[in-house]
Amino acid sequence: MSAISRSTAPYCFLAAIAAVAVVAATSTLKTHKSKTGNAAGNVAERLARKNILSLQPYRCARDDYEEGTLLDANENSLGPTQPRQMSNPLSLERYPSPYQWELKTLYADLRGCKKEQIFVGVGSDEAIDMLFRIFCKPGSDNVITTPPTYGMYSVCANVNDVAIKKVPLTPSFDLRVEAMLKAVDKNTKMIFVCSPGNPTAKSVPSSDVEKLAGAFSGLVVVDEAYVDFAKNGSMTYLTSKYDNIVVLQTLSKAFGLAGIRCGFAIGHPSVIQLMNNVKAPYNLNSLTSERAIKALQSIDVLKSNMSKILHERSRVGAALEALPFVVRVCESDSNFLLFQLKSDARKVYQTMADTFHVVARFRGTEIHCEECIRVTIGKREENDIFLGALEGAWESVVGSTI
Numbered sequence: 099m100s101a102i103s104r105s106t107a108p109y110c111f112l113a114a115i116a117a118v119a120v121v122a123a124t125s126t127l128k129t130h131k132s133k134t135g136n137a138a139g140n141v142a143e144r145l146a147r148k149n150i151l152s153l154q155p156y157r158c159a160r161d162d163y164e165e166g167t168l169l170d171a172n173e174n175s176l177g178p179t180q181p182r183q184m185s186n187p188l189s190l191e192r193y194p195s196p197y198q199w200e201l202k203t204l205y206a207d208l209r210g211c212k213k214e215q216i217f218v219g220v221g222s223d224e225a226i227d228m229l230f231r232i233f234c235k236p237g238s239d240n241v242i243t244t245p246p247t248y249g250m251y252s253v254c255a256n257v258n259d260v261a262i263k264k265v266p267l268t269p270s271f272d273l274r275v276e277a278m279l280k281a282v283d284k285n286t287k288m289i290f291v292c293s294p295g296n297p298t299a300k301s302v303p304s305s306d307v308e309k310l311a312g313a314f315s316g317l318v319v320v321d322e323a324y325v326d327f328a329k330n331g332s333m334t335y336l337t338s339k340y341d342n343i344v345v346l347q348t349l350s351k352a353f354g355l356a357g358i359r360c361g362f363a364i365g366h367p368s369v370i371q372l373m374n375n376v377k378a379p380y381n382l383n384s385l386t387s388e389r390a391i392k393a394l395q396s397i398d399v400l401k402s403n404m405s406k407i408l409h410e411r412s413r414v415g416a417a418l419e420a421l422p423f424v425v426r427v428c429e430s431d432s433n434f435l436l437f438q439l440k441s442d443a444r445k446v447y448q449t450m451a452d453t454f455h456v457v458a459r460f461r462g463t464e465i466h467c468e469e470c471i472r473v474t475i476g477k478r479e480e481n482d483i484f485l486g487a488l489e490g491a492w493e494s495v496v497g498s499t500i
């Protein structure tokens with residue numbers, strides 16, 4: 099078989115952006131209202147760290163040729179070490195595609211964007227870390243988060259020595275947009291918005307995200323890990339209106355594929371190109387991409403599972419509301435419920451786990467979540483076991499269900 103040359107030249111864009119000097123910004127609040135937010139150059143040139151813009155990405159022969167007699171990458175052509183009778187349909191002795199175009203094409207169709215707007219990572223957690231590494235200068239830059247929120251934003255900020263400015267949500271879990279914009283200073287590079295929120299389960303109105311993206315010249319990162327459970331759907335469409343919005347999604351939740359580790363960032367092609375330049379060359383393994391492709395070809399299964407989970411969410415929510423020791427069940431746009439007990443939530447959570455072997459998540463240390471527990475909606479029988487355990491644990495901790 100003769101070698102086939104790739105027509106795409108995914109890294110030629112790098113040369114273009116590396117050639118442009120980055121102008122130091124004095125404030126990351128936009129001084130004029132521009133939907134695309136930049137007076138000169140693209141969003142990546144404007145916002146990324148200089149060393150990342152000039153990074154020479156790893157290149158291999160597979161960037162140019164991906165079929166033929168492949169003797170370029172020091173693989174083992176004899177095949178994988180595995181039981182002799184086991185087949186090897188994925189040619190696991192070969193490195194996976196660095197670009198994952200088949201997967202990206204399917205995902206672009208699902209979300210209504212272009213494949214060049216998609217980064218595929220080892221879970222959306224990889225995308226979060228990568229955004230920090232590309233856009234935040236360790237020791238000087240900062241990001242804004244809105245507690246109570248997903249813990250990885252802080253973990254990645256700390257790992258990358260980036261300061262965190264916390265602008266808590268209101269007690270009813272809404273963004274305080276004006277306060278967030280007030281918190282922006284010249285070193286603020288990203289604002290993290292989680293929608294639907296974890297642990298709040300509440301969606302952020304797209305108008306809030308638009309206000310932030312219109313007024314802030316850094317990146318607004320909208321984490322939509324739970325979006326398939328939400329009434330109003332994804333804000334992916336905003337990425338073609340605002341070059342500084344990046345949407346994160348994952349196959350870990352609605353698609354039920356947390357074990358394969360596959361997540362996405364969708365944004366302006368200049369941002370996505372930098373993510374591709376910085377990632378490890380073969381970050382997504384062949385087993386993962388095969389399962390991800392199969393999932394994206396099975397949207398009917400996704401829809402059927404969604405309707406089962408949403409039905410169970412209403413049923414469990416109503417059952418929780420009926421319990422006399424539950425004082426609040428938060429509305430949910432997600433696959434979990436956050437609910438508040440009269441008292442002793444931590445002990446109840448521990449007793450549920452230790453005595454009843456039901457593991458939920460105590461969230462009572464977070465702002466506006468006093469005495470709160472978060473529980474994932476599982477299968478009907480799991481949900482029933484949880485409801486029984488909750489009553490049993492309350493009785494054992496506090497003494498009576500009445």
Ligand SMILES: Cc1ncc(COP(=O)(O)O)c(C=O)c1O
Pocket residue numbers: 220221222223224248292295296321323324347348349350356360361
């Ligand atoms: C809000 C949010 N974002 C991202 C993630 C991580 O997703 P992934 O499994 O794709 O890394 C989670 C996981 O719990 C999450 O709750």
